[in-house]
Every structure is written in C-alpha cells, then in structure tokens.
Amino acid sequence: MPELPEVESVRRRLAPVLEGRVFETVRIADPRLTRPLDPLEVAHELDGERVALVDRRGKYLIVRFESGRALLVHLRMTGSFLTSTDGTPLPDDAHRRAVVTLDDGSAVAYRDVRRFGTWLLLEPDEVDTYVDARVGREPLATAYRAKHLAERLAGRRAPVKAAILDQRTVAGVGNIYADEALWRARIHPLTPAEKVDAEEVQALYKGIRESLRAGIRRQGSTLRDYRLPDGTEGGAQHEFKVYGRGGEPCDRCGTPIDKIRVAGRGTWFCPTCQRLDGRQAARSSSSRPSRSRSRNSA
Ligand SMILES: [Zn+2]
Incomplete structure (x- = not known):
C-alpha cells in the first residue's frame, strides 16, 4: 500500500502536469470511487476547476483548486495515476476508474485494481478540518520535533509499532516504513509505546525521517502495484x-x-539490534485498531 514516500513521489510527478491547468472533461467510471456521491455529479462539479496546487497530507493527495475546493485522493491499496502530456492515448483496461482531460490536451487516468481508492470533493471550508481530524503532524515538515512524537506515544500501552501506524500519531507512516524506522532506532516493535524513553523517542524520530527520506529518494517502493504517473516503478524496495x-x-x-505479527500486520525486525531489554512486550492483540480507526489509518 502506498505510504508517504510513494504518495509524495506521485505528487511530485503530478504537480507539473496539473498545476495551472483546467479540468476540461472528467469521466468517472466507478461509483465506488466517489460513493456515497453519484460519480456523474462529482465529475460535473469538477468540470472547469483550475488547479492551484497539488498538495499532500499523510497518504492523502490533495488537488487544490483556485476556487478553494479540493479533490482529496486516497490511493489505498492499488490506486495509481498515469499521465500523457504528448497526445499519446492512455492505455485503457478494465481497471481504469476515471480519466481527466486538461485544457492543454494532457490527460490523467486513474487506475485501481482492488477499488479501495477514493475521490472526495471538499468545499473550501471543509478541507483542513477533514484532513486534520484524520492525520497527525507531517514528519518531514521543518517544524516537526521529537517532542511531538513523544506527546503522541505517552500513556499508550499499545506496541510502539501499532502506535506509529495510527495516522494521528504521525502522518503517512504505514507498515513498511514503521518497520524500517524501528530498525534504525533499534526499538523492538512490541515495546509498549509509553515505555519508549526519551533517548529512544529521539532515535525513532530520526529513524522515521530517515526511512521516509530514503523512500522518497528512490521514488517509493514497488512491491506489486505501485507505479509512478509515467508508468515506471519505484526503487526503494x-x-x-x-x-x-x-x-x-x-x-x-x-x-x-x-x-512476527504486530497489530495484525507482518512485522520484520532484528532480534539482536532490537531488544525488549527486560521490558514486557505489549500485547499485540489488545492493540488491534478498532474498525473505525483502521479505516482512517489504512
Ligand atoms: Zn541487527
């Protein structure tokens, strides 16, 4: 599933294609993409919107329009974009869910095999409230500090890995980069979040940032479906x-x-570098996110 580095890599490729351009025609072929709203209605609303900025928060891509509205895209498991800027027709197949044609003749297709991805059109006054309720601080923002991470881990008995998978702890970290960050920080994934001491929080803060940056440098990781908007694969894997x-x-x-399994997810670690050191492992099963939370953190 795309995490921060993958979504950021998509954003960087989409931005030069979309920014400043007008959505001229929008075709949405899959009602699941926009439900509960009618895809025809959403497509109609998007017609004529001019893109001001292609933004990102956590795993959300945010296409911000000059009108102040925003299209919030979540790729979930298998969503991907494919762009054509030179008039070459985009390949069509059964998994294509939407196509946007821009005023300069470029086209952007959205493809999604598993169909968990979502497109949500938000009004100007809804955008930040919607996103901030679901997503914590951006770990790569210059204002992000170890103390922000410490605040979010304090008082939580769940395994530290489960805590950092919660999108409200830190935005955009999923199963891959959580394991990578914990290895860098030499912290066992089952350590109770509240038992991670100040020095370890500092190491985890650095570990999160370093593993996300490493992912972005290689334009994300392609394990199965993830592709960049030009069809190429990432190399972080x-x-x-x-x-x-x-x-x-x-x-x-x-x-x-x-x-091992932590919070229901396959979890890889080094048993020598990442020790519990006399601490009792947090009970992974008790930390399984609730249904509503797991939807938000997916
Ligand atoms: Zn080791």
Missing part, C-alpha cells in the same frame, strides 16, 4: 533494511531478520 527480508542477515550485526 531494493534498500529495505528489514521489511520483507525474513531470514536475511541484518545490515548492522548479521543476525537473521525475524518476522
């Missing part, structure tokens, strides 16, 4: 320290990487 590397030697100490 070639540099993972632990994610998906069960049995392979740890880069730091050579111990085989181990795999």
